[in-house]
Amino acid sequence: MSVADLDTSTPGAGARVAPAPGPVSALPTHVDIAVVGGGCAGLATAVRLATAPGTPSVLVLEGRSTPDPRSWCSWDDGSDPLPEARSASWDRWEVRTDGGTSTGSDPEHPYVLVRAADRLAAATRRAEAGGSVRLVDGAPVAIVRDAREGQDRRDARNGRDGRNARDGQGAIVHTALGPVHADRVLDARGPRCPEHVEPGRVLLHQRFVGRWIATERPVFDTTTATLMDFGGQRPDGPVRFVYVLPVSPTSALVESTLFTPDPADPFDHEEHVTRYVGDRWGLRPDEWRVVDEERGCIPMTDAPVQRDARWAATDVVAGTTRPSSGYGFARTNRHSAAVARHLVDGTPVPAFVDGPRTRFLDAVFLRFLRDRPEQAAEAFGRLFALPGPLVVRFMSERSTLLDDLRIVLALQKRPFLAALGRTLADAVVRGRSWVRRVHPVRGDRP
Known part of the structure; x- marks a missing residue:
């Protein structure tokens, strides 16, 4: 259909x-x-x-x-x-x-x-x-x-x-x-x-399957979008959640999302959506149907x-x-x-480049997601518990330095300090790699 x-x-x-x-x-x-x-x-x-x-x-x-x-x-x-x-x-x-x-x-x-x-x-x-x-x-x-x-x-x-x-x-x-x-x-x-990135970089694959579903009875609350539902997140697995956009009491986009370093991760998104629909709204299989589907992969990389x-x-x-x-x-x-x-x-189109502060914050957060996926749900919960306008300014790159500081202080300290250390260490790795490319030692030359 x-x-x-x-x-x-x-x-x-x-x-x-x-x-x-x-x-x-x-x-x-x-x-x-x-x-x-x-x-x-x-x-x-x-x-x-x-x-x-x-x-x-x-x-x-x-x-x-x-x-x-x-x-x-x-x-x-x-x-x-x-x-x-x-x-x-x-x-x-x-x-x-x-x-x-x-x-x-x-x-x-x-x-x-x-x-x-x-x-x-x-x-x-x-x-x-x-x-x-x-x-x-x-x-x-x-x-x-x-x-x-x-x-x-x-x-x-x-x-x-x-x-x-x-x-x-x-x-x-x-x-x-x-x-x-x-x-x-x-x-x-x-x-x-991309399939891979150079040493000192992070690559996660944001894989998703979104299913537009229609239900036989009204179950969706159209006043609220569910950006992330981490219910059932496994402590030993990658970050996964469900995203819900209700456009009417009987119609919604229900999307299964996974942040994974493995591009071939065999996670069953369709089954994830099916189980979620039954658990959250108590719908039997004969009470809803899939009317359209979208799927894809978004690179999350520095x-x-x-x-x-x-x-x-x-x-x-x-x-x-x-x-x-x-x-x-x-x-x-x-x-x-x-x-x-x-x-x-008639001039060259400039590349889209974030400011240094945004690039640095994103680099730290990517390493946190890669290294501490079991703590991602708590981090996002803390972030979105902050005042809505503050979160929106941060998500739309309009935040001030004070806004960013409030967000940093609201997140878990130890795992983010570890991610900060890893970010700085990776910068050193990239710097050494650049030096070897520009000034190869005798043993590196072809």
């Missing part, structure tokens, strides 16, 4: 009926800007480009030809260029542990759900109204080549220098629907989980983002996911303004 089977009178129901772009007979031969990927970053950038000076022609190439089941969440900071695509929101949230429940609220910055189909529908309406942006699905991109590669070879054969010619600039985007010449190409496909070597002719939107939490929606929306500006100006 698909999400179209849900009652369209429920909040966020646009995601169930939002149309996808129709079939495309041919792509344009040339555009000013090609955006590869019609997800969060791609659509945010395209919408900003639609109102940019000079009205550049923009082609968004999405590889999927079927409805996108993904969703994104964040606390609303006013940065979303498509606010009309909001699917649902909550002023109140909670974190459940075996030791109790922590609740928070910040009505000025509600917790927001945006489903991919709602966002695509809103972006499509904007594109149709403006006329300079074209959205195409079912157009996976195999490779992007610098247009000068072929032009330089042709010019060499003909004895001329064509580097300044229009047809020798930009890149050729090779898609399943044919090639497109673009002056600028943006890779907006989102983060991929390692620099690696770009795809096959896409050397592109600018890249990457690294916007916060390493310590996996949240990236609001960060991507904020960064899209700078991305669009640089694309229009």
